Amino acid sequence: MSDRWHKVSASPTAPGVDGRPTSISVDDLFHTAEPAGADLDEKLRQAYYWIVNRAVISPYYDIEFSSASPVTFDVGDAGAQLTLPTEASFSSSVLLPLLSFAVGGKCLLIGGPGRGKTTVAVLMGVLAGSSSGEVRRSVQQGQPQLTISDLVGIPLPRDLMAASRLSEINIAWREWLTRPVKIIDEYNRIPTKTQSALLTMIAEGYVESHDQMWRTNPESGVESWFFTANDDAGGGTFPVIQALKDRMDVTVQAAGFNSRFFDELVTRVEAGEKPEEHVPVELVFGSDEQVEIRRQIRAVPIPSQVRRRLEFFFSHFEFVQHGGRRFEYRTKDTVTTAGGRVAEAIEANSGADLAADLGAQTINGLSVRALQTLILYSKAMAWFRGTTEVSLSDVAAVLPFVLRGKLQPNLSHPRFDVGAERELATDPASWLSDLFTESCRQFVGLGLDHDDPVRALLAQLEAGLDGLSAVEVSRRITEVESGIRLIASTGKLYGHHFDDLTTLKYLHQRYTAYLRWVQPSP
C-alpha cells in the first residue's frame, strides 16, 4: 500500500487547553475511561487536513478567519482583492461537506463535471465507516428514467401474485437506504415523481411502497445526504421541485483544479489510485462517535451579542411596504402567495432608501428551517475550530452556504445592476456575505449593541408577570406605546421596524390582557 496517503497531522491542529502533560500508565491504554469523543473535534480537523492535503487537491482557502487586519492585495484592473487571513482558513468545498457529515445534514455540491463533487461525497461515506466499494455501489445516479422502485426497491413478485391485501406484499428494500451517508448524483436529472419520493425520505426519514414503510435512519440515527448537480439555476433534465431544494442545508460550489498541482495528478494517474481507497483507518468515525459529535455540536452556546446581530439580520427580509394593506400582511409572502411580483412591490416603495433597505435586495424572506440550519452549522463551525462558543466569524463563514438558494436576490435592485456590482448577480456567496456584513454595520450604526429598547422590553416580560402591580403594568404599556410612537415618527419603515412593531404590539397585548385580569372592570 502506498505510504504517501497515510499522513495525518501529528500535532494538534487547534489546541485549546493549557498545562503540562499528565503521565499515564499502560493500564490506561486498555480503559475507555476517556469519554468517546473527548477529542473528536481534533479528529475531524485531521480528517479535513487529510482530505485537502492528500485526497482532493484543494488549495483554496475561501472561508477566511482573521483576528487582526489581514494583508490584502489589489490584483488586476477589475477590483479583485487577494486576502491573506491571519488565522487558519478553510476550503469550503471540503469543509462544508465535512460539517454536513458531522451534523447529519444535507449538502448540495454544485459545479461542472470532473470537479471532485462525487469524490468528496464518497469520502464522507468512507469516513462514516463504509468501504469505498460499498459507498461507490450505493451512489444513486440520477437519470431521466429513474423510477421510485429503482430508488427504494421492488415488491417481491411472489407476494404480488399471492397477496390478497397490500400489507401482505413484502418489499425488497434497497440497501443504500440505511447507509449513514447517502449520495444522490446529478439530482436534477431525476423525474419529478421520483423527486417527490426522495423528498419524503429526506424530510420524514422513511420510504413507502405498496403500503409498506421502511425507516431510512441508520442505527446510530445520524445520517447525512450529499447531492450533486452541475447546475443551480433551474437547468438539468428536470427542474428540481422547490420543496426538495429547500431541504438542502448547504449549497457548495466545487472548486476547479489548480494547474500548479499537475504533478500530483500525474502521479495518481500513473499509480491508478483513488483517494477514497486510502482513507487512514484512524480517521474513520464509528457510529457512537457520530452521535457524540452531533451532541457536542448542539451543545456549543451562541452568546447574546451574536444572537442579537443574527436576529437583526433576519429582520430585514420578510417586510415589503406595499405587500398588503393591513400592517401585518405587508410581507413578501403575501405578495408571492397571491401571485404578485415582489420586485414590483419593492419598486413601488419610493419612500425607503434602497441602499439602506437590505430587504429590498431579496424577493423572499427566510424560512424557520433556514434559520435552524444556520444556527446548527454556525455551532458546527465553532466546534470544528475548537472554540468554546459561536462567534460572529463562525456565523459569517457558514451563512453564504446555508442561505444560497434560500434567500433569492431581487435582480432588478440597483445592487445587481451598477458597474462592478453586476458580478454579484452570478456570485450569490459573495452577495450573501456582503449582506451580512452590511447588516452588522447597520446594527452597530443604530447603536443596538448597547441600547436596544425593544429587547429590554421583551426581557422585562420574560422575567414574568407574577405579582406585577396594575401601576407597573400601566407604566410598561405606556413604554410600549412610546416605543411604537418613536418608530412611527421617523416616517420610514424598514424590515427591522416591522419586526419591532409586531413585537411591541405583542407586548401590548400581553400587558393589556394581564391588566384586564388584575383590574376587572366594575
Add this chain to the structure above:
Amino acid sequence: MMRMPGHRANPLRQPRTEVSEIPAVEGLDLVLAAENVRRQGGDPTRFASALSAGFAEGVPSERTDVFALVSLAGWRAGALTLREDALVRAETIIEPAVRSAATRVLDIRSDLHSFLQKQSTDRYWWPDRAKYNGIVCAIGGFAGVGGSWIAPPTEALPLAEAGAFGIRTDDEWWRADLDVWGVRLVRLSAPPTEDPDAAGSVSIILEENSYLAVLHVEATP
C-alpha cells in the same frame, strides 16, 4: 535542517502496519490500546508496527513482560505521557528474549540496558543522534498544510520541567513537551516563565520565515 515536522529517530519510509495486523493477545484489546495511543498524541500505526516487531518471535509468557512491551510501543509511537511508565517497566524486564524484543519495539541498534541508562540522563538520546548532528526533531509547521501554527515561531524559552519549552508564534505562546519520540503542543493563555538553567546543552533553533522549531542537542565531548 528538517523541512517537515517529525522526529529524526523515525525512518522517513517505514513499511506501514495496520492496527488490525497487531498479533492477538488473549485478554488484551490492543486495538483499543492503539486508539488510546492516538488520543495521547501517538501514531497508532507506529504503535502497531512497534508491537508487531516486539511480538515477531512470540508473545512473552509473563503478563508483566507483555505490558512492558505494550508500554514501550506506546511511548515509541509518540505518546509522551507513557514515557515514565515505559522506562520503569523496561527496567523490570529480565528475560533475554524479552529484552531483545524490547529493542525491536524501540527500533534501536543498542542493547536495552545502555539505552535506558542514556535515557535516564538524556531524554533526547538514541543511538543515531550523532549521525544527524544532534538534530532530534522539528515541531510546529504551517497550519495550512496540517501543522500547528499560523505564524512562524519567533522566540523559544526553556521551562523548568524536563523537556518543556515555551515557544512564541506571533502573539501566541505555546508549551512544547518533547523527548526522543514524541511531542505535545498546547496553546498557553499567558507567557510562560523561563528557567534559563533548564536547557543545558539543548536548544530550540528557529529560522527566519520557517514555521518549524527544531530541537538540537549539543554534542558532549
